[in-house]
Amino acid sequence: MTLRVGIIGAGPSGMAQLRAFESARQNGAEIPHIMCFEKQDDWGGQWNSSWRTGLDAHGEPIHSSMYRHLWSNGPKECLEFSDYSFDEHFGRAISSFPPREVLFEYIKGRVEKSDVRKYVQFQTAARWVSYNELTQEFTLTVEDLPTGSTSEHIFDKLVVSTGHFSFPAAPEFTGINSFPGEVLHAHDFRGAERFAGKNILLIGSSYSAEDIGMQSHKMGAASVTFSYRSAPMGFDWPENTVERPLVTHFDANTAHFSDGSSGDFDAVVLCTGYQHKYPFLPSDLALKSKNVLYPANLYKGVVWQQNTNLFYLGAQDQYYTFNMFDAQAWFARDVMTGAVELPSLEAREADIERWLGLQAALLDHNAEADFQSEYLRELIAATDYPPFDLAAVSQLFKDWMGHKATDILGYRDMSHRSVVTGTLAAKHHTRWLNAMDDSLQRYLQG
Amino acid sequence: MTLRVGIIGAGPSGMAQLRAFESARQNGAEIPHIMCFEKQDDWGGQWNSSWRTGLDAHGEPIHSSMYRHLWSNGPKECLEFSDYSFDEHFGRAISSFPPREVLFEYIKGRVEKSDVRKYVQFQTAARWVSYNELTQEFTLTVEDLPTGSTSEHIFDKLVVSTGHFSFPAAPEFTGINSFPGEVLHAHDFRGAERFAGKNILLIGSSYSAEDIGMQSHKMGAASVTFSYRSAPMGFDWPENTVERPLVTHFDANTAHFSDGSSGDFDAVVLCTGYQHKYPFLPSDLALKSKNVLYPANLYKGVVWQQNTNLFYLGAQDQYYTFNMFDAQAWFARDVMTGAVELPSLEAREADIERWLGLQAALLDHNAEADFQSEYLRELIAATDYPPFDLAAVSQLFKDWMGHKATDILGYRDMSHRSVVTGTLAAKHHTRWLNAMDDSLQRYLQG
């Protein structure tokens, strides 16, 4: 019987899985019976963003955490598909840090060239999965959101590609329930225009805090205050931007910090990260992890240890994104079809342990970039995914981090060189700080 | 074998179901094996409100739509439990329109007097239900949210009491995605303090629009604009408050209305109601309905037509609340135990049709209040729930609506008389418009 493969989520990872099978088909292979379920009305995952917050038009949790004026925060050269370059898509060199719509266009471009959209049922949410040990089959119940009608589908292999930056992790703070201003998690941030002239407090010290803070600065916030739990970001911030240790409590609109200082704020944005959450999975199949480069319990970061018919894509914290999802999807495909043979449970466990050991020893961001490059190297070597110069990409990450350290408002104006085509990125017509129209149309104008 | 009853949700309706069995037990009856699952960490449903918006600490949809400074919008005399009066709980007369914390205290008071909390598993979300036609059993899968661990439970009878004012119905408007100010649904509104000095647009013309609009006025909004789809509310609004027909589109911060007028706004609150949504139910068991006084497919508004082992509580639009949930819970209990015998499918269908016919003919709010009173009369007559003077309560509703028509900012300062105890409500120490501390403590101060 033809293998039946179910894919949950058509973000970049789910799209990579579709593309992996399509690539095999083009190379003459017989491909499985594939069904992909996507709760939104288009593919693209995080890149398909919405003005809505909280719950969507069907009452489902809003998936995308993206917002107006979001630009890539890493160089596009670090995420380029090795089988579909930016040059191929845009027909000319573009800048290194494109805004959301431009990257959305790029990832759609690749899959729209092949006939894979037919596999996807949109506006269809995965509701519940059960696994029958005897028949080794998954039963996936999905809901067609416009009609509310539920149905069951049987699969031999199941791919979970639902992302892990959608369910906020939001701590409690004493007094926050009577803070009179706006309190929101980064997940519900949609633009900083309304923060003009305001004093903004951001709790957290990672990418969301950094970017929402600088978006607020760009849009004219009176002041930006970051509050960190572990360590300050330490960038060379613009004036009226400060870092403080963690909030201990709120008293009306005043936040008190653990160093005894305090400040009055108009709005609080909780940039405190996200939870891995798979509400459609029984607990024995659900990944539990912090946002780390190597979650435990996944062989090669992809295959569920206790049930090798189950696959996770994109479950890692991400230096690499699109090209990593590709490498994982090609690997998952080859495990499913048997082209890659899985070692024993013990051998897999030992491999996971080795990676976890390496991860535990990582000292800084540079080492992390190298670590994820090594991980990709191993994955790519195992399949026919077109290899690319991972050492060069690792260097791009380091250059980028250097630029951020030098100029946090200007790093997105720098140009990097593609390792796929050798093209040096174009200089963009407008500096990030001055760009007030983030549309694809404006971006592509000369 | 002892009947196994599962209850999903421990809001006022779920609490009523627990209380109904407890009342039977106190009267000497053998009661079923009961398990109640509540995703929040306390009971009280909507009344157990949180500063959080969108998703909660476990990534579950936030349940409560309530907010700071929310007071009862109907007289407490209309919702009083006939077996537990306000006088009994507070030991003295209190005012007719208590703030949220006071009503929360009242509903907890009744169940805390009896030993029913032991039936409730808190922080436990219903994930998926299946029904076995052969064994006539429900399998309910729940997730313990702190640990993520899922487990299955078998029940003969299942009660759905998860409310229907938690999943926003939020329409799309052209241009809203680039509205630069705050856009939120009433569900995520937590207080109007931040609207001081702002121009606020509220879309919708029902309770949420009215109350959030007047909260904004109370907190010093520069102007309040309501936009209606069907009809204006037509109250005698304070100055700087206007009603406009529906928004056609937004252009930056300008809203255009269908009468050709327009206005510039700082924030938009979508007060466009809620969806019945039961993401844990297969579609053949899930109620689909608008927010109406008599949803179809439920015999006596409670028993699922196609599977009489399934019960819904509180699924109606609500003039009556707590006492209606009681009447329903007592009825559901007696159907489960066999004390009330169900007529044939056809007879039940005819009964539903009769009620739907009456509903279709309702002309105004007064007629609606009478309709729901009649519904309660029938329910209460069927069980040993202590009867109360429904005609008198129906008159209270009409008096209340009269007061609203006369003075939309002052109706909450009026006093109504209890039909349970005959007590005339106390005059409150502070007018609603001037009250700036909505705590239980402040309320109870002399």
Ligand SMILES: Cc1cc2nc3c(=O)[nH]c(=O)nc-3n(C[C@H](O)[C@H](O)[C@H](O)COP(=O)(O)OP(=O)(O)OC[C@H]3O[C@@H](n4cnc5c(N)ncnc54)[C@H](O)[C@@H]3O)c2cc1C
């Ligand atoms: C604010 C933000 C900014 C980012 N910026 C960048 C950036 O600049 N550059 C970069 O490379 N990466 C960025 N990322 C990282 C981003 O995670 C990846 O680019 C990429 O989107 C991950 O792809 P994915 O398919 O694994 O997950 P997602 O993109 O999250 O897609 C998952 C898909 O699964 C669907 N889904 C979820 N649950 C269900 C269900 N129950 N049933 C059916 N479908 C479901 C969702 O609707 C979604 O379409 C950013 C992330 C965030 C949160």
Ligand SMILES: Cc1cc2nc3c(=O)[nH]c(=O)nc-3n(C[C@H](O)[C@H](O)[C@H](O)COP(=O)(O)OP(=O)(O)OC[C@H]3O[C@@H](n4cnc5c(N)ncnc54)[C@H](O)[C@@H]3O)c2cc1C
């Ligand atoms: C903004 C607002 C103001 C209101 N003001 C008033 C008022 O002034 N006076 C009045 O009488 N009524 C008011 N109401 C009406 C209110 O609906 C009722 O008072 C009452 O709370 C309804 O009780 P319920 O138990 O049916 O539903 P809810 O109160 O909604 O309780 C449902 C419970 O089910 C739980 N639940 C949901 N899903 C799951 C799941 N999957 N697993 C486990 N548990 C789950 C929830 O956490 C919640 O505790 C108001 C409603 C709203 C929205």
Ligand SMILES: NC(=O)c1ccc[n+]([C@@H]2O[C@H](COP(=O)([O-])OP(=O)(O)OC[C@H]3O[C@@H](n4cnc5c(N)ncnc54)[C@H](OP(=O)(O)O)[C@@H]3O)[C@@H](O)[C@H]2O)c1
């Ligand atoms: N393109 C863009 O511009 C852009 C913008 C935003 C986000 N993103 C992407 O979105 C993804 C998520 O980034 P993220 O920053 O949201 O999450 P993240 O990288 O996981 O960081 C979470 C942050 O929250 C802090 N935190 C967690 N719990 C806390 C608590 N209880 N109290 C205080 N602080 C707490 C963490 O501090 P500790 O260090 O103490 O753990 C950390 O600083 C990343 O892939 C990122 O690249 C991209």
Ligand SMILES: NC(=O)c1ccc[n+]([C@@H]2O[C@H](COP(=O)([O-])OP(=O)(O)OC[C@H]3O[C@@H](n4cnc5c(N)ncnc54)[C@H](OP(=O)(O)O)[C@@H]3O)[C@@H](O)[C@H]2O)c1
């Ligand atoms: N205690 C309090 O003070 C308080 C405060 C708020 C709410 N509540 C309670 O909360 C519950 C819900 O009240 P609610 O007002 O949120 O909901 P609701 O009573 O169901 O009203 C929904 C409103 O949204 C409008 N609407 C729906 N879809 C629309 C669309 N596409 N475009 C424009 N308008 C649209 C409806 O207009 P149409 O008339 O055109 O259909 C209606 O006015 C009630 O039980 C209420 O008592 C209590």
